[in-house]
Amino acid sequence: MSDPRLKRKFIVSIDPERCIGCGSCESISELIFKLNEKGVAEVRSQDGDDEDKLLAAQSCPTNAIKVVDLETGEVQWPKVKIQKGGEEGEE
Secondary structure, eight states, rough: OOGGGGGEEEEEEOOOOOOOOOOOOHOOOOTTEEEEETTOOOOOSSSOHHHHHHHHHHHHOOOEEEEEETOOOOEEOOOOEOTTTSEEEEE
8 A cells, every 4th residue: 555645746847947046946855856067956856745845846036846736737836816907927
């Protein structure tokens, strides 16, 4: 029987154009994130704790990390809010 805590619910992606290479994501989880030779974060593995994925995304100063729920397809981070006029914007 598999451990339910190890079940992945979230996947992460990184927008390399937004990443400034601060390394906060890698410091939270070296299993999930790494800085490449250009100093830009990359996803090393989708394995790892979902809480770490969210914490890393929330620690990113440029919101370069997107966290999506695999089951619903809903974006968990960055939070999107509807602005005046119906346009989407990040919180």
